[in-house]
Amino acid sequence: MTERLFTFPTLNQAQIAQLTALGVEVVPASDWETATDIDIIFGWGEHGAAVLQNPQNHVRWIQTFSAGVDYLPLDWIQAHHVQVTNASGAYSAAIAESTIGYLLYFLRDFNDAVKNQAGHFWQVPARTELATLANQKVVIYGTGSIGQHIAELLNGFGNYPFGVNRSGHGVAGFQGTVSLKDDAELVKDADVIINAMPATAETTHYFNTAYFDQLNGVRIFVNVGRGKSVDENALMHALLYQNVLNAALDVFEHEPLPKDSKLWDYPNVLITPHQTGFDVDNVRPIFGYLTDNLKSWEADGTLSVNLVDVSRGY
Amino acid sequence: MTERLFTFPTLNQAQIAQLTALGVEVVPASDWETATDIDIIFGWGEHGAAVLQNPQNHVRWIQTFSAGVDYLPLDWIQAHHVQVTNASGAYSAAIAESTIGYLLYFLRDFNDAVKNQAGHFWQVPARTELATLANQKVVIYGTGSIGQHIAELLNGFGNYPFGVNRSGHGVAGFQGTVSLKDDAELVKDADVIINAMPATAETTHYFNTAYFDQLNGVRIFVNVGRGKSVDENALMHALLYQNVLNAALDVFEHEPLPKDSKLWDYPNVLITPHQTGFDVDNVRPIFGYLTDNLKSWEADGTLSVNLVDVSRGY
Structure with missing residues (x-):
């Protein structure tokens, strides 16, 4: 079954092809108002909560672009059993x-x-x-x-x-x-x-x-x-x-x-303006966490990398 | 025979005592106009050339406080067979x-x-x-x-x-x-x-x-x-x-x-104003070079640490 992945970062053609090959349909952030049947969110942004909480979606996993996850609606996420994996290590x-x-x-x-x-x-x-x-x-x-x-x-x-x-x-x-x-x-x-x-x-x-x-x-x-x-x-x-x-x-x-x-x-x-983790090479490891997790998710429903304990907040 | 050491850096009592125990009489930089019979110069400064070239002195060795020695009158030093040891490594x-x-x-x-x-x-x-x-x-x-x-x-x-x-x-x-x-x-x-x-x-x-x-x-x-x-x-x-x-x-x-x-x-x-080598702990290693060299100098006339090839300039 094809899962639908909503992505906040703009992905290039090679990345989209890689996700498609893993059995995932990519939905760009610009479609936030009309998109339905979203299973996975990659990254976060202005309309993150709207996408997450839209009853026409059924998000079960968020792969963040950040190491910290304190800006997510953690109470809602915990109540709805959404899993979260973060970008710990990438920065x-x-x-x-x-x-x-x-x-x-x-x-x-x-x-x-x-x-x-x-x-x-x-x-x-x-x-x-x-x-x-x-x-x-x-x-x-x-x-x-x-x-x-x-x-x-x-x-x-x-x-x-x-x-x-x-x-x-x-x-x-x-x-x-x-x-x-x-x-x-x-x-x-x-x-x-x-x-x-x-x-x-x-x-x-x-x-x-x-x-x-x-x-x-x-x-x-x-x-x-x-x-x-x-x-x-x-x-x-x-x-x-x-x-x-x-x-x-x-x-x-x-x-x-x-x-x-x-x-x-x-x-x-x-x-410095929240930039210490910046690197020309940031996207590569985070995209790696996403695809590693997608592979285990598709194989047996687990998330193999950087699973967050939502109750603790990290 | 007691050697006379002319010092540009101001030494503390413990350092003077250590040099005295090594058979050296310490002459402070403030005495530059009247000092005679100087054998060794430690450091360098405004009146360095006057002390070095004063015919009433007979300087045979300069232990610098610096790694580079390009500011010394190297032609005169070479012509008069004065030996130079530097502070290479201290900074x-x-x-x-x-x-x-x-x-x-x-x-x-x-x-x-x-x-x-x-x-x-x-x-x-x-x-x-x-x-x-x-x-x-x-x-x-x-x-x-x-x-x-x-x-x-x-x-x-x-x-x-x-x-x-x-x-x-x-x-x-x-x-x-x-x-x-x-x-x-x-x-x-x-x-x-x-x-x-x-x-x-x-x-x-x-x-x-x-x-x-x-x-x-x-x-x-x-x-x-x-x-x-x-x-x-x-x-x-x-x-x-x-x-x-x-x-x-x-x-x-x-x-x-x-x-x-x-x-x-x-x-x-x-x-930055020529400060990269500065450290609260600078004097210790340089004073160590001086005393190590003094020991070999007194023992057999050699300088065991950081001898400069004056003809090459380092």
């Missing part, structure tokens, strides 16, 4: 490279150089202002695909980071891990803190005033996880009072970051 | 980290993000504008301590660079090497070109108009070697005509880079 290499770039941007004092360049100032910093990544104590929140990729790159610098996850279970590439509730001792003398956790009830505003108050001049705070995990007002307070000296942020409580957010003007903050 | 780890930082700054599109942040612009780039370091073809000129450290860090990203050196001899960490005169084929389709060569007659203006003309949109050109190796006018021409798309420069033909240099305003150039 991890690029996010990890961006994260190393963030750390070197501050450690190697590019942040001052960029500002001095604008004014034609040859302002040589003190040797003591620069440090090497090899010698930083790094703590990574989230030891899944992204956290592991960051750890792996850090290892190449001779740096063995610490990890924080739900249970405190050990993970390769980390010199130690603790559970979320046992992180106080670990972060007290951290040089670098990186958030790479998914957005869940447990992680919402995890980085709040109480969290930042316990720090004493952490050199760099990085958020490449989800914006909701950070209370931005608390972070700005920490930056002003130097519990955090620098921050690199790719995700925000509200995106786009509002034009009048004070964060834009912090001289010790680097803002 | 390599920091320079290599800075170089990776440069590459990620452009590959992960921080250069645009920084400019957009200043205007509060949430300007999401196209996925196709970002790339990963893992997938770049990197060519490193100079396969000594700095080049090898850069290669080692690149290897951690799954990147195996090509090297260019005088003879084309193979070096660990590189997937291949060619000699300086055989580089044309190699650079034609390079994504990244890094200069980490010392300043010599052979390398002066090596990167000139003819060099840049053979390129076809190299993504990033990096200079962490010496400023004299690059004809800056030729580089600016290449940037304008997109033979080179971006450049990160730490060294310049004239330092400080003149206030009216047009380089400051190139939007696709990152300028």
Whole structure:
């Protein structure tokens, strides 16, 4: 039986042919108002909920284009037993490279150089202002695909980071891990803190005033996880009072970051517009997850890659 | 016999005690006008030539604080059989980290993000504008301590660079090497070109108009070697005509880079003020070279670490 797959990303002829060969009829996003009998959704977008909840469709599986799935109507999805597979892993290499770039941007004092360049100032910093990544104590929140990729790159610098996850279970590439509730001792003398956790009830505003108050001049705070995990007002307070000296942020409580957010003007903050995972080669692995899952789906009704636990949200 | 060591860097009590225990009397730089009977110079500075050439001194050895020695009066030094040891290796780890930082700054599109942040612009780039370091073809000129450290860090990203050196001899960490005169084929389709060569007659203006003309949109050109190796006018021409798309420069033909240099305003150039080697921990390894050399010097008159071939200039 031919399944109907509704796709938000525009697919090329080769991709459509590949899906057709797997027994799937491709319905483009432009047909969202008239399409019926949809079984599978690939990606997500403005009319995603309308397609999903249209009673003339019977969607049983969503393959997202993103790693996080917090923007989906998860309650409805759980109630209607729709399965979700995500793009976890597709962005991890690029996010990890961006994260190393963030750390070197501050450690190697590019942040001052960029500002001095604008004014034609040859302002040589003190040797003591620069440090090497090899010698930083790094703590990574989230030891899944992204956290592991960051750890792996850090290892190449001779740096063995610490990890924080739900249970405190050990993970390769980390010199130690603790559970979320046992992180106080670990972060007290951290040089670098990186958030790479998914957005869940447990992680919402995890980085709040109480969290930042316990720090004493952490050199760099990085958020490449989800914006909701950070209370931005608390972070700005920490930056002003130097519990955090620098921050690199790719995700925000509200995106786009509002034009009048004070964060834009912090001289010790680097803002990127939710782009750390971008890569000229992004589509290839995600299309691979879709076709791998299609094969197992057609064979025995299972989804073999990146199945999300909808009740947990990741 | 007690040797007299003239030091440009200010030494702390522990360091002076260590040198005294090695049979050396320390003369601080502030005494440059009155000091006599100097045997050894540590570091270099404004009155270096006066101290070196003062007939009341008899300097036989200079331990520099720098890796490059092109600023020393090498003809005079060679004619008077003064030996020179440099600080090669002390900066390599920091320079290599800075170089990776440069590459990620452009590959992960921080250069645009920084400019957009200043205007509060949430300007999401196209996925196709970002790339990963893992997938770049990197060519490193100079396969000594700095080049090898850069290669080692690149290897951690799954990147195996090509090297260019005088003879084309193979070096660990590189997937291949060619000699300086055989580089044309190699650079034609390079994504990244890094200069980490010392300043010599052979390398002066090596990167000139003819060099840049053979390129076809190299993504990033990096200079962490010496400023004299690059004809800056030729580089600016290449940037304008997109033979080179971006450049990160730490060294310049004239330092400080003149206030009216047009380089400051190139939007696709990152300028740092000769700081890539800086590290809070710089002094430790260099003081180690000094004391290691002092020990062999006192024992049998040899210099065991980082002896420079003055005739070659490195």
